[in-house]
Amino acid sequence: xxxxxxxxxxxxxxxxxxxxxxxxxxxxxxxxxxxxxxxxxxxxxxxxxxxxxxxxxxxxxxxxxxxxxxxxxxxxxxxxxxxxxxxxxxxxxxxxxxxxxxxxxxxxxxxxxxxxxxxxxxxxxxxxxxxxxxxxxxxxxxxxxxxxxxxxxxxxxxxxxxxxxxxxxxxxxxxxxxxxxxxxxxxxxxxxxxxxxxxxxxxxxxxxxxxxxxxxxxxxxxxxxxxxxxxxxxxxxxxxxxxxxxxxxxxxxxxxxxxxxxxxxxxxxxxxxxxxxxxxxxxxxxxxxxxxxxxxxxxxxxxxxxxxxxxxxxx
Amino acid sequence: xxxxxxxxxxxxxxxxxxxxxxxxxxxxxxxxxxxxxxxxxxxxxxxxxxxxxxxxxxxxxxxxxxxxxxxxxxxxxxxxxxxxxxxxxxxxxxxxxxxxxxxxxxxxxxxxxxxxxxxxxxxxxxxxxxxxxxxxxxxxxxxxxxxxxxxxxxxxxxxxxxxxxxxxxxxxxxxxxxxxxxxxxxxxxxxxxxxxxxxxxxxxxxxxxxxxxxxxxxxxxxxxxxxxxxxxxxxxx
Numbered sequence: 047x048x049x050x051x052x053x054x055x056x057x058x059x060x061x062x063x064x065x066x067x068x069x070x071x072x073x074x075x076x077x078x079x080x081x082x083x084x085x086x087x088x089x090x091x092x093x094x095x096x097x098x099x100x101x102x103x104x105x106x107x108x109x110x111x112x113x114x115x116x117x118x119x120x121x122x123x124x125x126x127x128x129x130x131x132x133x134x135x136x137x138x139x140x141x142x143x144x145x146x147x148x149x150x151x152x153x154x155x156x157x158x159x160x161x162x163x164x165x166x167x168x169x170x171x172x173x174x175x176x177x178x179x180x181x182x183x184x185x186x187x188x189x190x191x192x193x194x195x196x197x198x199x200x201x202x203x204x205x206x207x208x209x210x211x212x213x214x215x216x217x218x219x220x221x222x223x224x225x226x227x228x229x230x231x232x233x234x235x236x237x238x239x240x241x242x243x244x245x246x247x248x249x250x251x252x253x254x255x256x257x258x259x260x261x262x263x264x265x266x267x268x269x270x271x272x273x274x275x276x277x278x279x280x281x282x283x284x285x286x287x288x289x290x291x292x293x294x295x296x297x298x299x300x301x302x303x304x305x306x307x308x309x310x311x312x313x314x315x316x317x318x319x320x321x322x323x324x325x326x327x328x329x330x331x332x333x334x335x336x337x338x339x340x341x342x343x344x345x346x347x348x349x350x351x352x353x354x355x356x357x358x359x360x361x
Numbered sequence: 362x363x364x365x366x367x368x369x370x371x372x373x374x375x376x377x378x379x380x381x382x383x384x385x386x387x388x389x390x391x392x393x394x395x396x397x398x399x400x401x402x403x404x405x406x407x408x409x410x411x412x413x414x415x416x417x418x419x420x421x422x423x424x425x426x427x428x429x430x431x432x433x434x435x436x437x438x439x440x441x442x443x444x445x446x447x448x449x450x451x452x453x454x455x456x457x458x459x460x461x462x463x464x465x466x467x468x469x470x471x472x473x474x475x476x477x478x479x480x481x482x483x484x485x486x487x488x489x490x491x492x493x494x495x496x497x498x499x500x501x502x503x504x505x506x507x508x509x510x511x512x513x514x515x516x517x518x519x520x521x522x523x524x525x526x527x528x529x530x531x532x533x534x535x536x537x538x539x540x541x542x543x544x545x546x547x548x549x550x551x552x553x554x555x556x557x558x559x560x561x562x563x564x565x566x567x568x569x570x571x572x573x574x575x576x577x578x579x580x581x582x583x584x585x586x587x588x589x590x591x592x593x594x595x596x597x598x
Contacts, residue, residue, distance in 0.1 A: 060475075061473055064472075064473060064474070064475040065472045065473055067475075067476075068468055068472040068474075069472060072468070072469055267452060267454065268454055270452065271452060271454065271465075271466065272469050273438075273441070274412065274441060274446050275441065275442070275466040275467075275469060275470040275515070275519070276438040276439070276440070276441035276442030276443075276470040276519075277438060277469040277470055278438045279434070279435065279437075279438065281469060281472070
């Protein structure tokens with residue numbers, strides 16, 4: 047057997063296990079240990095990011111509700127109620143109905159009798175008591191005209207207001223500029239929300255970057271040794287990114303849970319007024335919002351620390 | 362035989378000041394050489410160029426066949442795994458034991474090394490520097506000489522072909538310094554090239570190894586091993 051070199055097989059699976067164990071130990075366990083050790087410097091980042099994410103979650107839910115409100119308003123704004131005179135004849139109403147139905151700007155026309163109008167009013171919050179208060183029916187019959195383009199509502203209003211079948215005092219439900227006012231209000235709210243979150247986001251990211259910078263400074267000897275013994279760059283930088291991710295994940299989890307809790311509490315209150323303020327916000331929507339808040343925290347923490355590492359850690 | 366370390370016309374400038382000026386040298390495997398010169402002569406700059414902490418302004422630096430002068434950042438770790446480094450201030454991690462300090466360097470440099478293998482090799486390295494029985498001690502429980510030995514064990518545990526030491530005896534008494542030099546000589550005898558930057562004239566004279574003398578960034582003298590020459594830089598140090 048002289049001269050024969052026997053090479054031992056190093057099982058690939060065992061090698062993978064060793065590499066995974068070492069990566070876990072030095073990147074994740076080490077990062078978690080150092081994060082707890084440097085909790086003092088991570089605390090400002092943790093609190094500012096939690097605040098940012100919580101407000102983001104709440105603003106997001108509010109935005110979702112406002113978006114739904116806008117959709118409802120847009121739908122309602124494109125529906126024009128043309129009120130009939132009490133003494134309008136069927137022929138006059140039919141004639142107007144034909145004109146509107148054949149107009150290319152109109153999607154559809156529905157005739158609502160006085161009884162149907164009363165029944166509809168009785169189902170609306172706030173109007174129910176008013177509807178029941180009187181023995182006589184105060185609601186007029188109407189043609190409900192769905193306009194294809196919301197900008198044509200004014201044109202249809204002008205077209206029908208002088209028709210013989212239409213009530214001359216209160217011809218339609220058209221309220222010039224109502225929808226535009228709502229839109230302007232929503233845009234204002236949205237812009238203000240984004241500016242507020244941008245400022246808060248800037249603060250949270252800056253604080254996180256500085257906390258990672260402090261962590262790098264406190265472990266400069268360890269970093270220097272890792273670099274000198276030839277640790278790969280990702281191995282040197284990785285633990286700091288993981289530390290940032292821990293900060294982000296904990297902030298995200300806290301903010302997500304609070305967001306979810308507040309949304310659930312609001313839903314549970316179950317008041318009729320709430321459905322007016324936050325239409326469309328359900329348990330599922332709240333859970334999705336909480337998950338998004340968590341993921342945003344994770345991404346924000348990792349991203350901020352990556353920026354810090356690239357800026358403050360020499361290679 | 363291919364040199365382990367080679368400098369070809371290396372110049373390094375910091376602004377208008379030349380820290381190294383057209384330096385040429387080569388070190389063979391197993392060679393032990395001293396790098397001497399007054400403060401500010403460029404010794405540390407030369408060591409930093411070897412380890413690619415900085416790049417030369419001009420010229421080429423070859424370390425075990427790797428071109429350190431134009432090495433991309435992503436490949437620097439590959440170079441550094443071939444160079445062990447010992448510092449004057451030891452740079453041990455205070456929260457880790459002697460054994461853990463050595464094993465840490467081994468594992469972060471090569472993730473394929475298992476815990477068991479790291480422990481065995483760290484123990485071997487500590488044995489080699491005479492501290493096999495102090496593996497469980499923390500740095501603050503050890504003397505300066507012992508800490509420097511641990512630093513040497515950490516530098517050689519991955520068996521790099523080149524070991525550089527920057528004033529390794531600067532914080533040690535003379536007796537301990539001699540022990541350190543014996544250790545470096547042993548390491549060189551096993552085939553590792555050792556380059557030691559030092560101010561310790563007594564050691565340099567008595568060991569009679571190769572001496573590279575830097576003055577104001579220029580390699581003014583390359584004295585082969587076995588000769589005892591005048592050290593011109595002493596006049597200016």
